[in-house]
Amino acid sequence: MSQIQTEKPEPRRWLMFAILLVGAFLPPLDFFIVNVALPSIQDDLGTASSAEQLVISSYAALYAVTLITGGRLGDLYGRGRMFFLGLLGFAAASVMCGLAPSPWILILGRALQGVTAAVMAPQALASVQAIFPASERPLALSLYGAVFGLASVIGQALGGVLITLDVMGMGWRAIFLVNLPIALLVIAFGIPVLKETRALHANKLDLVGTGLSMLALTALVVPLIEGREAGWPLWAWVSLAAAPVLTAMFWRYETRLHLSGGTPILNPAALKAPGLGRALLVALCFYALGVFFLLLSIYVQGALHMTALQAGLIFLPFGAGFLMGPLSVPLLRRAIGEYVNPAGMGLEVLGLLWLAWLLTKTPTTFAPPFWPLTAILFLIGFGQGLALPTLMRMVTGRVAPAYAGMIAGITSATLQISTSLSVALIGGVFYTVLGNQASAVSITHAFTISVLCIAACLAVGTALSLNLSRQPAVALEASAARST
The missing domain is CATH 1.20.1250.20 (MFS general substrate transporter like domains)
Known part of the structure; x- marks a missing residue:
């Protein structure tokens, strides 16, 4: 090569x-x-x-x-x-x-x-x-x-x-x-x-920075993934409390290394790009939808008694929407410019609110009507398909190519943490509302409440994105030249 x-x-x-x-x-x-x-x-x-x-x-x-x-x-x-x-x-x-x-x-x-x-x-x-x-x-x-x-x-x-x-x-x-x-x-x-x-x-x-970053992320991610299943034991809370301490140690070390002329794994200069912090907050809200896949599977198999194959195929309208969303981005960018991301996330919120309404209007012993459910899943998928690539541009476009790998890792890790948070927090809401019951009525009710929680998280991300869209992403080439 x-x-x-x-x-x-x-x-x-x-x-x-x-x-x-x-x-x-x-x-x-x-x-x-x-x-x-x-x-x-x-x-x-x-x-x-x-x-x-x-x-x-x-x-x-x-x-x-x-x-x-x-x-x-x-x-x-x-x-x-x-x-x-x-x-x-x-x-x-x-x-x-x-x-x-x-x-x-x-x-x-x-x-x-x-x-x-x-x-x-x-x-x-x-x-x-x-x-x-x-x-x-x-x-x-x-x-x-x-x-x-x-x-x-x-x-x-x-x-x-x-x-x-x-x-x-x-x-x-x-x-x-x-x-x-x-x-x-x-x-x-x-x-x-x-x-x-x-x-x-x-x-x-940067071996020390690599070790500290992995320790800090482990302290945050592992209890989020394992805590609820384990009944939130003491080690989970200790680990979560240690995460910000380890993060502060990591940031302090990276700053010192950068000032001494070294090459930190997470360059503080690159992270000072205007709007980058808020763009990562949008990314943190974005994959609140991550838990939706799990909870929809539980709903269709537990409340509607679908098979594994049927449960898998029910996601196809979402997939069709997701395929069309990114391919529609260039056209929509010409129409609404930098506001494609908040528009996509807004469509997701609309689809989730529509789904929650449909669930409340459908008898719990029956599946929601086929065509409205298909339209809802397509709309959610289309909105996410619009929002994801524009979110990537919103984040990665704010740093120079020299930092491309670093910011790609940060963005992917943020989305993964967002998924873990949604499973831990919104999944926790689902199981709390569900309680010890596993009837169709209780599963449907818990799923409806969880869908509204996902919609609320995405609405926050939409508001942040709407504000950020007024500041187009511009890579800090000069900063990169000085740092590399």
């Missing part, structure tokens, strides 16, 4: 980007595909409920805490190199999961999947700033948003299809083993095509 100059656009940039998008597609796919497979895994391996939770949380936690490091590794050692190393590791971890003879080998494989996915995933988003001229970045981010979001929807449906088909008698194992041929094809096709990009003045990795 040869070094390219970001000042002169690479002729094969779209083909390179298509290869890197695999790294954006596989991590969310493998997060969601497991949801519908858990009953089959339990039957085969005899997993306890605590082990089932670890199958999901081991992946989610390690993915979240490693994303910033993964993004910075791409800046320093080459985004193509880190992409292929992450993809190879992800494929090997997937084989370990697919061949796991016991629950604990499966959990170990899932943990390794999370780490390697975090090395692979940020490289596509970082490369948008590095290989595309400014005029092409909105389209590239739209495609990134479409791929990233569709993976979560396809994961639900594909999991149900693979388990139902029982391909070659593999059962649930097929959801992991399918990653191997995909990875091998991408590596064989991608190595001759992908040229290297990295920060112009790359130095060694």
